[in-house]
Amino acid sequence: MNLLLLTSDDFVSDSLVKLQGRQLQHVLGVHQAKVGDTLRVGLVNDRMGEGIITGLSADSLEMEVSLTEQPPEALPLTVLLALPRPKMLKRSLQHLTALGVKRIVLMNSYRVEKSFWQSPWLSEEKIHEQLVLGLEQARDTILPEVVQEKRFKPFVEDRLPAMVEGKRGLVAHPVGGNACPHQISDEVVLAIGPEGGFIPYEVEKLEEAGFERIHLGSRILRVETAVTAITSKLYD
């Protein structure tokens, strides 16, 4: 954790913060903080800054907080992710959040196992936990929006065209496209398939919605690696 992410509930006055629970345990355990120490903090969906610890006990921490910095710029990127298996979902959400993606759509695809949609990791609370971990890792405060689209066709036909309008749609697919471009300045909507990839019908439907195919060479990467690789190529 490189930043302690606070919510407005943590503030007992304009600049005084009182912590308990997970965050307190972390500050005590990992940072081995003591009174007088300065921690990097941020207010969720707001500014970042520093907090000076003014009081500390086993079950509560008080901090004088000053929030003066803007969070880092977001990537102009929406990621459509065919729902991965739970373990990879967790890591992918953390990676995407840490990289600065602010809009994530978890979508269905033929090769997504139906049971994945029943995963407890899809609850709002569990997704929120992964996003917070990503923000605290990267030193950011702006929570990504995560949408779940459990049916491929209505999503791609009815809602995707508006989402991609005025942007560049890219679908990662091993055959038939160009190599992933580097350092572009376009806003992008990027679709990443499940293990085994989108089926041809799905790629065609995405192409009908205006997407172009891109590939990463002959190596096959795991979803979480591919997500980071493509994002890193596209932007500085």
Place this chain on the structure above:
Amino acid sequence: MNLLLLTSDDFVSDSLVKLQGRQLQHVLGVHQAKVGDTLRVGLVNDRMGEGIITGLSADSLEMEVSLTEQPPEALPLTVLLALPRPKMLKRSLQHLTALGVKRIVLMNSYRVEKSFWQSPWLSEEKIHEQLVLGLEQARDTILPEVVQEKRFKPFVEDRLPAMVEGKRGLVAHPVGGNACPHQISDEVVLAIGPEGGFIPYEVEKLEEAGFERIHLGSRILRVETAVTAITSKLYD
């Protein structure tokens, strides 16, 4: 697993392969293979191709194998990785192998916890397992070489200069350098620090050995994410 990695011990004749153990379990469990199926296979440090299953029982599998393709090209990249904690070491080795890195140096740094060097995951056998997983994921056969350098100064002063000669040395460091370059054609030796980064003394020693600093912007990425991000920017 997108490729079944074979060793010469698996061959009972020029083209006949007999499998037992982990690989058999995987072929049975994940691929749900049956007689007549074709699997993608490769011989370690050699060519890749296909195998047709000619015999299958609960404890053995026979395959007619034809190896006709060269493995994908390696990246012209050596990665020096300050030894990460065991869980991240495993994932980083898999990522680097899948991305096509063929030379990895696990090195010491002030912020590497001493206990990490006692990890059972540093045994030759355990490292080999991670490399094989990375190759099987990416469809490659060429095992990376992994070297362990437990002392920073003798490594950087005595062995690193020869390693970086004629190549471009880059050290990932959040301050004082340029943004990570994209799509270069140089051979690179890339140094990535531990959580918390290299200390200033270490960055100076790397600079003395000819390294230049590069950064990934203000976001702080985990080692495994940073490794994938930098590699993806540097090469097509």
